[in-house]
Amino acid sequence: MACPGSWASHQHFHPHSIKIPGDITLGGLFPIHARGPHGLPCGEIKKEKGIHRMEAMLYALDQINSDPELLPNITLGARILDTCSRDTYALEQSLTFVQALIQKDTSDIRCSNGEPPIIRKPERVIGVIGASASSVSIMVANVLRLFEIPQISYASTAPELSDNNRYDFFSRVVPPDSYQAQAMVDIVKAMGWNYVSTLASEGSYGESGVDSFQQISREAGGLCIAQSIKIPREPKPGEFDKIIKRLMETSNARGVIIFANEDDIKRVLEAAKRANLTGHFLFVGSDSWGAKSSPILDQEDVAEGAVTILPKRASIEGFDQYFTSRSLENNRRNIWFAEFWEDDFRCKLTRPGIKIDSEKKKCTGEERINRDTPYEQEGKVQFVIDAVYAMAHALHSMHLDLCPGAMGVCDKMDPVEGRMLLNYIRSVNFNGGGEPHLYLLRIVCKWSEGMEEMQWSGGDHQIPDSVCSFPCNPGERKKMVKGVPCCWHCELCDGYQYQLDEMNCETCPFNMRPTPNRTSCRSTPIIKLEWHSPWAIIPVFLAILGILATSFVVITFIRFNDTPIVRASGRELSYVLLTGIFLIYLITFLMIAEPGAVVCAFRRLLLGLGMAITYSAMLTKTNRIYRIFEQGKKSVSPPKFISPTSQLAITFILMSVQLLGVFVWFAVIPPHTIIDYEEQRPPNPEMARGVLKCDMSDLSLICCLSYSIVLMVTCTVYAVKSRGVPETFNEAKPIGFTMYTTCIVWLAFVPIFFGTAQSTEKMFIQTTTLTVSMSLSASVSLGMLYIPKVYVIIFHPEQNVQKRKRSFKAVVQAATMSTRLSQKSNDKQNGETQTEHSRSPIGG
Numbered sequence: 108m109a110c111p112g113s114w115a116s117h118q119h120f121h122p123h124s125i126k127i128p129g130d131i132t133l134g135g136l137f138p139i140h141a142r143g144p145h146g147l148p149c150g151e152i153k154k155e156k157g158i159h160r161m162e163a164m165l166y167a168l169d170q171i172n173s174d175p176e177l178l179p180n181i182t183l184g185a186r187i188l189d190t191c192s193r194d195t196y197a198l199e200q201s202l203t204f205v206q207a208l209i210q211k212d213t214s215d216i217r218c219s220n221g222e223p224p225i226i227r228k229p230e231r232v233i234g235v236i237g238a239s240a241s242s243v244s245i246m247v248a249n250v251l252r253l254f255e256i257p258q259i260s261y262a263s264t265a266p267e268l269s270d271n272n273r274y275d276f277f278s279r280v281v282p283p284d285s286y287q288a289q290a291m292v293d294i295v296k297a298m299g300w301n302y303v304s305t306l307a308s309e310g311s312y313g314e315s316g317v318d319s320f321q322q323i324s325r326e327a328g329g330l331c332i333a334q335s336i337k338i339p340r341e342p343k344p345g346e347f348d349k350i351i352k353r354l355m356e357t358s359n360a361r362g363v364i365i366f367a368n369e370d371d372i373k374r375v376l377e378a379a380k381r382a383n384l385t386g387h388f389l390f391v392g393s394d395s396w397g398a399k400s401s402p403i404l405d406q407e408d409v410a411e412g413a414v415t416i417l418p419k420r421a422s423i424e425g426f427d428q429y430f431t432s433r434s435l436e437n438n439r440r441n442i443w444f445a446e447f448w449e450d451d452f453r454c455k456l457t458r459p460g461i462k463i464d465s466e467k468k469k470c471t472g473e474e475r476i477n478r479d480t481p482y483e484q485e486g487k488v489q490f491v492i493d494a495v496y497a498m499a500h501a502l503h504s505m506h507l508d509l510c511p512g513a514m515g516v517c518d519k520m521d522p523v524e525g526r527m528l529l530n531y532i533r534s535v536n537f538n539g540g541g542e543p544h545l546y547l548l549r550i551v552c553k554w555s556e557g558m559e560e561m562q563w564s565g566g567d568h569q570i571p572d573s574v575c576s577f578p579c580n581p582g583e584r585k586k587m588v589k590g591v592p593c594c595w596h597c598e599l600c601d602g603y604q605y606q607l608d609e610m611n612c613e614t615c616p617f618n619m620r621p622t623p624n625r626t627s628c629r630s631t632p633i634i635k636l637e638w639h640s641p642w643a644i645i646p647v648f649l650a651i652l653g654i655l656a657t658s659f660v661v662i663t664f665i666r667f668n669d670t671p672i673v674r675a676s677g678r679e680l681s682y683v684l685l686t687g688i689f690l691i692y693l694i695t696f697l698m699i700a701e702p703g704a705v706v707c708a709f710r711r712l713l714l715g716l717g718m719a720i721t722y723s724a725m726l727t728k729t730n731r732i733y734r735i736f737e738q739g740k741k742s743v744s745p746p747k748f749i750s751p752t753s754q755l756a757i758t759f760i761l762m763s764v765q766l767l768g769v770f771v772w773f774a775v776i777p778p779h780t781i782i783d784y785e786e787q788r789p790p791n792p793e794m795a796r797g798v799l800k801c802d803m804s805d806l807s808l809i810c811c812l813s814y815s816i817v818l819m820v821t822c823t824v825y826a827v828k829s830r831g832v833p834e835t836f837n838e839a840k841p842i843g844f845t846m847y848t849t850c851i852v853w854l855a856f857v858p859i860f861f862g863t864a865q866s867t868e869k870m871f872i873q874t875t876t877l878t879v880s881m882s883l884s885a886s887v888s889l890g891m892l893y894i895p896k897v898y899v900i901i902f903h904p905e906q907n908v909q910k911r912k913r914s915f916k917a918v919v920q921a922a923t924m925s926t927r928l929s930q931k932s933n934d935k936q937n938g939e940t941q942t943e944h945s946r947s948p949i950g951g
Contacts, residue, residue, distance in 0.1 A: 123188065123189055123200070124186055124187055124188045124189070124200075124203065124442075125161075125165075125185065125186070125187040125440060125441060125442055126184075126185075126186055126230075127165070127168060127184045127185040127186075127187075127440065128182075128184050129168075129172075129182040129183045129184020129185070130181050130182045130183070130184070130515060130516050131181060131182075131183055131184065131233055131502065131516065131523065132183075132184040132185060132186055132230045132231065132232050132233065133168075133183060133184070133185050133186075133232065133233065133234055133235070133236055133495070133498060134185070134186050134187075134188070134201075134203075134204045134232040134234065134235035134236065134237070134256075135161065135164050135185055135186065135187035135188065135235070135236045135237055136187075136188055136190050136197060136200075136201065136235060136236070136237025136238035136239070136243065136247065137157055137160050137161040137164075137187065137188075137189065137190065137237060137238075137239060138153055138156055138157050138189070138190050138191065138192040138238075138239045138240065138243075139152065139153065139157040139158065139161060139189035139190075139191070139443050140152055140153060140157065140189055140191045140192065141153055141191070141192050141370050142191060142192045142193050142370060143191065143193075148191050148193060148196045149189065149191035149193075149196070150191070150192075150370075151450070152443065152446050152447055152450050153192070153369070153401065154401060154447055154450060154451055155399045155400070155401055155485040156239065156369060156399060156401070156485065156487075157189075157443075158441075158443065158444070158447045159430070159484070159485035159488055160239065160261070160262075160485060160487055160488060160491045161187060161441070161443075162426075162429075162430055162433070162441065163423075163426060163485075163488040163491035163492050163495075164185065164187065164236055164491055164492075164495055165185075165187075165440070165441070166425070166426050166429045166430070166492065167491070167492045167495035167496060167499075168183050168184075168185060168495065169429075170425070171183055171495065171496065171499045177499055177500070177503055178499055178502060178503050178506065179514075180514045180515045181502075181506065181515055181516060183499060183502075184230070186203060186204070186230060186232055188200040188201065188203060189443070190237075190238055190239070190240070190243050192239075192240060192243075192368065192370065193243075194240070194242045194243045194245070194246040194310070195246070197238060197243040197246060197247055198246045198247060198250065201235070201247045201250060201251070202250070203229075203232075204232040204235060204251070204256060205232075205250065205251070205253075205254045205256070206229040207229045207230065207231040207232070208231070208254045231522055231523075232256065233256070233257075233502075233522070233523040233525070233528060234256060234257045234258070234259065234498050234525075234528060234532075235247070235251060235256060235257070235258045235259070236259055236261065236491070236494045236495055236498065237258070237260060237261070238260060238262075238263060239260075239261070239262040239263065239487075240262075240263065240310070240312055240368060240395075241263040241264060241265030241268060241284075241310070241311045241312035241315070242265075242310035242311045242312055243263075244258070244260050244263035244265070244268060244277065245263075245265065245267070245268065245274070245311050248268070248274045248276065248277045251276055251277075252274065252275060252276040252277075254525070255276060255524075255525030255526050255529075256276065256525050257276050257278065257498075257525055257528050257529045257532055258276055258277050258278065259278045259279065259280065259494040259497055259498060259532065260277065260278070260279040260280070260281070260494070261279070261280055261281065261487055261490040261491040261493070261494045262281060262394070262395075262487045262490065263279055263281070263312070264279075264281055264282065264283050264284040264286075264287060264312065264316070264393075264394060265283070265284060265311040265312050265315040265316070266283045266284050266285050266315050266316075266318075266319055267311060267315055268283070268311075269283050275529075276525065276529055278497075278529075278532055278533065279494075280490045280493045280494050280497060281394070281418050281487070281490050282418055283319075284312070284315055284316040284319050284366070284393070285319045285323070286418075287316065287319075287393050287394060287416045288316060288319035288320040288322075288323050289323055290416055291320055291364055291391050291393075291416060292320065292323050292324050292327055292330065294391060294414055295324075295330060295362060295364075295391065295573075296327070296329070296330065298362075298570050298573075299570060299572070299574075300330075300362045300572070300573040300574060301329055301330055301331060301573075301574050301575065301593045302330075302331050302333055302357075302359055302360045302362070302573055302574050302575035302593050302594070303330070303331075303332065303333065303360050303362035303363065303364055303391075303573055304332065304333045304334040304335070304336065304354055304357065304360045304362070304363050304364070305317045305320060305321070305332060305334070305335045305336070305363070305364045305365075305366070306336050306338065306350070306354075306363055306364070306365045306366070306367060306375065307335075307336070307337055307338065307365075307366045307367060308337075308338045308340075308366065308367040308368050308371045309337050309338060309339055309340040310340060312366065312368070312395070313337070313338070313366040313367055313368075314337070314366075316366030316393055317335060317364070317366050320364055320366070321335070329592075329593070330593070331575060331591055331592060331593035331594070333357035333359075333360035333575070334353060334354065334356070334357055334360070336350055336353055336354070338350065338367055338371045338375075342371075342374070347374045347375055347377070347378035348378050348381065348382070350375065350378065351375070351378045351379055351381075351382050351384065352382070354388070355382075355384070357575075358387075359572075359573070359574060359575055359576075360573055360575070361387060361388060361389050361571060361572065361573040362388075362389045362390075362391060362573035363388050363389065363390050363391070364391050365390055365391065365392050365393065365396070366393045366395070367393075367395065367396075368395055369395055369396065369399060369401055369402040370402075372392065372395070372396055372402040373401070373402045373403070373404070373406065376402070376403065376406040376409045376410055377406060377409075379409050380406060380408075380409045384409075385408050385409050385564070386408075386409075386411070386412075386564030388409075389412055389413070389414075389563070389571055389573060390410065390412075390413040390414070390415075391413070391414045391415075391416075392413055392414070392415040392416065393415070393416050394415075394416050394417050394418060394486070394487075396413075396415045396416075397415055397416070397417040397486040397487070398415070398417055398483070398485070398486040399485060399486065400483065408564075411563070411564045412563040412564045412571075417486045418490070420486060420487075420489045420490070421489055422484050422489075423484065423488060423489055423492060426484065426488055426492070427482075427484055430476065430482070430484075431475070431476045431477040431478075431482060433476065434472070434475070435448060435456075435470075435472050436472070448470060448474070449470060451476070451480050452470060452474045452479060452480055453467065453468070454467060454468045454469060454470035454471075454474070455467045455468070455469060455470060456469075456470045457469065457470075496537060497532060497535050497537070498532065500535045500537050501528060501531035501532040501535050502523070502528070502531070504531050504534075504535070505520065505523070505527065505528060505531045506520060574593070575588075575591065575593045575594035575595075576588075576593070576594050576595045576596070576597070579595075579597035579609070580597065580624075581606065581624040581625065581626045582599060582600050582605070582606050582621070582624045582625025582626055583597040583598060583599050583600065583606065583625075584597070584598055584600060584606060584609065584610055584611060584612050585597065585598075585609050585610055586598050587610075598612075599625070600612035600621070600625045602614070602790065602792065603615050603620055603621060603788075603792050603795070604621065604625070605621040605622070605625045605626060605627055605628050606625055606626050612625075615628035615792075616628065617784050617785075618630065618631055618782070618784050618797065619631055620792040620793075620795045621792055623793070631784055631795050631796060631797045632796050632797065633782060633796070633797045633798075633799050634787070634796045634797070634798060634799065635701055635702065635798070635799040635800070636698075636699050636870065636871060636874055638699060640871065642868075642871035642872070642874065642875045643699045643874075643875070645875065645879065646695045646698075646699065646874075646875055646878035646879050646882065647695060647696070647699065649695070649878075649879060649882040649883075649886070650692045650693070650695035650696065650878070650882055653688070653691075653692035653882055653885055653886055653889070654689065654692045654693070656886075656889060656894075657685055657688050657689045657692060657885075657889060658689075659897070660685060660889065660893045660894070660897055661682070661685050661689075663897050663900060663901065664678070664681060664682070664685070664893075667900050667907070670900065670907045671907055671908060672896050672899060672900055672906075672907045673896075673900070676892075676893075676896060677728065677751065677754070678751075679751045679754065679755050680724045680727060680728060680751075680754055680755070680758065681724075681893070683720060683723075683724045683755070683758055684720070684721055684724035684725065684888070684892070685889075685893070686720060687716075687717050687718065687719070687720030687721030687722075687723075687724065688717070688721055688885045688888055688889050689717075690713055690716060690717030690720065691717035691718060691721060691881050691882070691884065691885040692881075692882060692885055693713065693717070694710070694713050694714055694717055694878070694881060695878040695881070695882060697709050697710050697713060697714075698710065698714075698874050698877065698878050699874070699878070701799070702780045702799050702800050702801045703780060704777075704778055704779055704780070706801070707778035707779065707780060707801035707802065707803070708773070708778040710778075710801055710803065711769055711772060711773070711778055711801075711803070711811065712769050714808070714811050714812065715765050715768075715769070715811045715812050715814060715815050716762070716765055716766065716769070717881075717885075718812065718815035718818075718819070718881070718884070719761070719762050719764075719765035719814060719815050719818060720758075720762055721884075721885070721888060722815055722818035722819045722822050723757075723758045723759075723761035723762050723818055724758050725818075725822045725842055725845070725846070725888070726761065726818050726821055726822040726825065727754050727757045727758045727761070728754075728842060729822055729825035729826050729829055729842050729843075730757075730825055731749050731754060732825075732829050733825050733828050733829045734749070735749060736829070761818065764814060765814050765815070768811075768814065769811075772807075772811075776802065778801065778802070779801075779802050780799060780800065780801055780802065781799075781800060781801075781802050782797045782798065782799055782800075783797065783798045783800060783870075784797045784798075786798045786869050786870060787868075787869075787870075798870050800870060805860075805861070805873075808877075816853070819846065819849060819850070819853070820850075822842070822846050823843075823846040823847070823849075823850055826842050826843035826845075826846045826847075827843065829842075829843065841891045841892050841895075842891075842892065844891055845887050845888050845891040845892060848887045848891070849884045849887055849888070852880055852883045852884055852887070853880060853884070855880075856876055856877070856880040859872070859876045860873050860876050860877065
């Protein structure tokens with residue numbers, strides 16, 4: 108509005124917009140500048156996201172206006188605005204598009220001279236190309252839908268914009284973020300990650316993108332979000348350093364899914380570099396990062412290895428030729444091109460009244476894009492061109508239907524009805540961006556896996572890890588962290604357990620043990636007491652010495668069988684007793700021999716039989732001596748059953764009890780072998796062994812020896828009772844000493860045998876203890892009773908002569924007198940004086 112003659116009547120364009128005249132005007136919204144700092148609306152220029160995309164619209168308009176087949180005789184114009192990457196600022200700017208639709212009452216307005224003002228009718232914008240950011244598109248769409256102005260975005264991907272009830276006049280030529288989020292989930296899974304953080308710019312684009320990623324990852328499963336951080340719309344100083352610090356709280360989550368605008372991306376990379384975390388974070392960026400170089404300028408080392416998403420596109424060669432040919436002279440319609448020129452070539456243009464910074468070179472105007480500076484087509488250029496062409500094809504179809512045969516815009520299209528145009532837009536179909544069969548609003552995203560060709564930080568081709576917990580080693584099970592399905596602790600399958608599956612451990616069967624890596628079970632080795640074992644060498648050595656000594660005594664007795672000493676010792680019982688001693692030594696070899704049915708049978712038979720024979724003979728001897736002298740106190744007649752035949756009969760009767768018990772045992776439980784896996788089953792399964800042994804428990808072994816122990820105790824009792832009889836008259840004293848010593852040996856045996864019942868060396872200790880104890884018992888008997896006699900026979904044969912015989916009465920009287928004298932002498936001299944008597948044989 109202006110009065111006649113005023114300067115405003117000559118103003119032809121909006122000071123912050125580009126005006127391209129035409130029969131039909133399209134609106135354009137582009138982030139020419141970044142968001143301004145400290146409350147300023149606009150900041151530094153955005154070369155790629157702003158200038159490249161805006162020039163793509165200008166290029167598309169030129170192509171359409173020069174195409175005789177598309178909208179012939181109709182020129183498309185444009186009103187292009189800068190959103191400054193801020194939704195509120197973009198809303199203010201977009202009001203320009205609806206000015207022509209707002210009815211204003213100017214009847215009461217007069218100029219100073221009384222004339223009515225000249226009201227310049229604003230151009231009518233029939234459709235808008237844009238915006239870029241989803242938050243801006245959402246804000247603008249809410250206004251445009253009120254005036255039924257169709258809108259086609261080339262970059263807004265927020266899923267909520269797909270809500271046709273709320274944003275019914277909004278369309279786009281790029282897939283929504285749900286497609287990006289799905290691609291990101293696929294990429295994360297392809298790289299083997301299961302623990303990532305998300306980073307989103309505050310606003311619809313960032314928040315809805317992250318929400319889609321989280322929802323899809325939950326549905327897919329196997330992916331956990333360590334942290335979900337939001338970048339404030341107006342970040343305070345140090346805010347990005349705090350964000351990096353928070354991300355490091357879950358340092359294992361190296362993968363960072365980032366839905367943010369390029370300004371926030373750049374600041375995140377700068378903060379990571381300041382924190383000396385170059386190469387730590389592995390970014391997966393959305394299409395706002397895409398193929399743009401501005402977010403990573405001077406931060407290439409931090410961004411190395413980042414994977415960014417970009418909708419499938421084709422590079423438009425015509426645009427490359429167009430853009431690289433732009434210069435200050437041929438591109439005056441772009442009011443921001445001079446600012447782009449200064450930034451791109453790092454120089455300064457001369458302006459009247461403005462002094463050039465001495466540090467910057469002066470722009471000559473002869474610089475050329477892609478010659479003096481690197482150039483790469485921005486990722487969304489194709490989609491900007493597609494959006495413009497979509498609007499043009501819709502208008503072309505509408506013109507064919509409403510104005511058939513008419514040249515230019517007919518009355519039915521003046522003005523263009525927004526809702527009708529929207530219907531044509533939704534049904535448009537054309538070849539876009541050099542890619543045939545590109546259907547508007549029905550785009551399929553594709554991505555191909557080429558992980559082996561990717562290079563990560565430091566030139567490494569191995570895909571880095573971004574996992575909460577690393578896989579457990581073989582033999583370890585997962586113990587899940589409550590509420591975090593991707594995190595677990597690894598617990599070793601301990602003891603005799605092996606890894607059944609990744610979550611469970613199972614105990615091996617009783618006859619098996621786990622393999623070293625605990626992934627399965629293996630048979631437990633079978634062992635037995637070997638002849639070369641230290642536990643066997645000592646018992647075998649003692650047994651061999653005992654057998655040799657016993658054999659020597661037997662041979663000596665046989666050689667001197669009719670001599671007085673042999674006859675006096677009771678030849679028949681002596682041979683029986685020596686047989687028992689021999690069998691006691693022999694049992695050592697059976698106890699060490701490899702268990703088998705025959706060996707086990709002989710173990711049962713001879714284990715108690717040798718001792719039963721030995722102590723039956725000793726008991727018979729001591730009992731005979733005791734009865735003789737007890738009878739002598741009462742009568743001069745000898746007691747019954749003291750003849751050699753009677754003594755043998757008594758001995759064999761006593762022995763038969765042991766034999767009977769063994770044969771009953773044979774009948775009830777036939778001898779056999781077993782493998783005891785419990786005996787040597789220590790905490791460390793590597794030391795576990797199965798012990799091959801005879802089926803003889805500790806209790807059965809004691810029962811086998813119990814009869815011999817009864818004979819031993821009884822013999823000891825008679826030896827104690829016969830202690831008063833002088834040894835010159837009988838063998839009572841040697842037998843007594845033998846039994847006392849034997850009792851001491853077996854008293855020591857009991858605690859050792861049962862005290863080692865829980866030891867892993869139980870079999871060896873008990874076998875050695877038993878055999879050594881038996882050998883010692885036999886050696887005591889052999890040493891006390893027969894070695895002195897053999898010594899006299901061999902070295903003092905002069906003592907082995909016949910003495911004169913005396914009657915039973917004389918013998919008893921002499922023994923009684925000797926006993927009384929001995930007692931008196933003990934009373935007077937405390938046992939120091941002893942009267943010697945001549946030897947008198949009692950034995951047969």
